[in-house]
Amino acid sequence: MGIDYTQKIPNNVDLASDRRLQRALEHWQPRYLDWWNELGPEGFQANDIYLRTAINVGADGWAHFDHVKMPDYRWGIFLAKQNTERTIGFGDEFGKPVWQDVPGEHRAALRRLIVTQGDTEPASVEQQRLLGLTCPSLYDLRNLFQVNVEEGRHLWAMVYLLHAHFGRAGREEAEELLDRHSGDPDNPRILSTFNEPIDDWLSFFMFTYFTDRDGKYQLKCLAESSFDPMARTCQFMLTEEAHHMFVGETGIGRIVERTVDVMNELKTEEPESLRSAGVMDLGLLQRYINFWFSSCLDLFGADQSSNAAGYFATGIKGRPDETRFEDHICLETREVIEVPQDDTKITTIEVPTRNAMNEITRNLFVADCQRGMDRWNKTILNGGFDILLTLPSTRFRREIGSWANVSTDPTGDIISAEEFDKRQTEFMPTQEDRAYVKSLMKPVTEPGKMAGWIAAPRRGIHGQPLDFEYVKLH
Ligand code: BYC
Ligand code: FE
Ligand code: FE
Numbered sequence: 001m002g003i004d005y006t007q008k009i010p011n012n013v014d015l016a017s018d019r020r021l022q023r024a025l026e027h028w029q030p031r032y033l034d035w036w037n038e039l040g041p042e043g044f045q046a047n048d049i050y051l052r053t054a055i056n057v058g059a060d061g062w063a064h065f066d067h068v069k070m071p072d073y074r075w076g077i078f079l080a081k082q083n084t085e086r087t088i089g090f091g092d093e094f095g096k097p098v099w100q101d102v103p104g105e106h107r108a109a110l111r112r113l114i115v116t117q118g119d120t121e122p123a124s125v126e127q128q129r130l131l132g133l134t135c136p137s138l139y140d141l142r143n144l145f146q147v148n149v150e151e152g153r154h155l156w157a158m159v160y161l162l163h164a165h166f167g168r169a170g171r172e173e174a175e176e177l178l179d180r181h182s183g184d185p186d187n188p189r190i191l192s193t194f195n196e197p198i199d200d201w202l203s204f205f206m207f208t209y210f211t212d213r214d215g216k217y218q219l220k221c222l223a224e225s226s227f228d229p230m231a232r233t234c235q236f237m238l239t240e241e242a243h244h245m246f247v248g249e250t251g252i253g254r255i256v257e258r259t260v261d262v263m264n265e266l267k268t269e270e271p272e273s274l275r276s277a278g279v280m281d282l283g284l285l286q287r288y289i290n291f292w293f294s295s296c297l298d299l300f301g302a303d304q305s306s307n308a309a310g311y312f313a314t315g316i317k318g319r320p321d322e323t324r325f326e327d328h329i330c331l332e333t334r335e336v337i338e339v340p341q342d343d344t345k346i347t348t349i350e351v352p353t354r355n356a357m358n359e360i361t362r363n364l365f366v367a368d369c370q371r372g373m374d375r376w377n378k379t380i381l382n383g384g385f386d387i388l389l390t391l392p393s394t395r396f397r398r399e400i401g402s403w404a405n406v407s408t409d410p411t412g413d414i415i416s417a418e419e420f421d422k423r424q425t426e427f428m429p430t431q432e433d434r435a436y437v438k439s440l441m442k443p444v445t446e447p448g449k450m451a452g453w454i455a456a457p458r459r460g461i462h463g464q465p466l467d468f469e470y471v472k473l474h
Helices: 018-039 103-127 137-164 168-177 201-222 228-266 271-276 282-300 308-313 354-383 417-427 431-440
Strands: 048-054 063-069 336-341 346-352
Touching: 018 103, 018 137, 018 168, 048 137, 048 228, 063 354, 103 137, 103 168, 103 201, 137 168, 137 201, 137 228, 201 228, 201 354, 228 271, 228 282, 228 308, 228 354, 282 336, 282 354, 308 354, 336 354, 346 354
Parallel strands: none
Antiparallel strands: 048 063, 336 346
16 A cells, blocks of 8 residues: 555555544644654754655655655654465464454553553654754764654654554553653653763764664564564564664764774874874774663563563564574473573573573674674774774673673673772773763764764765755755
8 A cells, every 4th residue: 555645644554544543643743743843853943854754665665855844754654564364473372363453461561562662762862852963964964864753753653553552541652652751850761771861973873873773673573573563563664774773883884984094094093192183092982882782782671581471472572583483482492591690600591482582682683783893893904903893791781681780891701899880981981981072073064074083974865975965054
């Protein structure tokens, strides 16, 4: 089905045939726009931005590119095409038809997952709201806003499910998604990573590399759900998500490239000299990686989780790309996981596979994170330097699961809490690091120009040249 753009809310779910639902969503729409205007990107709301808008859900030609003002972006509801033959892919109900509506016994669990997912989307927009004021280029400014409008659409995707399938409780949840705010001490966002400030572009690229990738893996799990409307919604969200991670990977990659160039020009690895030259030293990048990667690992939940076992058993939430696994029942098998013993030793235990689903997904995420690291390391090596950026151990700095509150160094060796405190500045971004990064955040808005701390991208957006006016400032 094509997307109906004549409607107030563009959609491919035949909203016009369900007046009640349409009215409820049209009632929520102005509240959403108020939220966008108040807590969305600061500035630039009246500027024309070269944005892609989803116009179809087919494999090719799903997007349209043109200059539009952000408040005029057509946020809509798009589900991937329905497969009427689709059956449940895992768990106790394996092989039965998927659900087109929510079975009563799974209402609470599904609602909770949808609300948790939905909460992250506007949270990220709030976290990033001041970044436009310090953009390193018009190209990057446009990418920031592209990510922001699409996270806004992802909120729409979850609000549609809440309105269409959860009655009054769902409508209340949809209101609350606009009431909680990132970093609000009284009413914060649900997951802790989404309350961390993102007030510099290095943090933005780390966030889109690591945190949007958590999004990718969580969406992949939900895209396997037996609740078919949710599966289809998430499938389409994943199409947009790829660009967010591209922004992160190429953003960090361009920073590494620029730093390595200056290391070669000055023939030095000395952080001080590099900072005098206005680029980010690799040690600083490593500390930011340590911070964001460890923060994102917690988003997968506990390594032994009866919630996760329940989600799998009931068919609510699967594993990423479930069809790639051989056993979709997972009642007979166990997984080996690493746990601390008396807070002093690393040992392994076996847990039923269903209880280890969060850990299985987390490990796939870790492997995916490593791929970009390898590419950045190649840039460093090709530049003639023998320095590696590494992912810290999954035991490092955890707050959820078996490793919560066990102090380790980035290699995962257990250390005392005192030693951890003493060596904090070695592991994590220091105040000086943050102040230095902040000092670099000066807006560059001449078409084609780049801030001194980041290399130019290889190519422009959608075949446009690099000096294209991605954001029209006048
Ligand atoms: N923070 O049994 P467990 C994205 C709680 S990002 C605080 O493991 P479960 C995006 C947990 O609630 C993707 N609390 O829990 C990216 C539980 O509490 P109860 C977002 C946490 O349910 C960038 C207890 O600890 N999507 O899309 O298996 C930009 C025991 O834990 C946390 C989703 O998260 C935490 N990190 O797993 C924009 C998907 N972790 O029950 C967007 C939906 C756990 O004991 N959510 N707890 O009171 C889920 O699938 C699950 O809720 C979680 C947690 C994976 C988050
Ligand atoms: Fe999203
Ligand atoms: Fe995203």
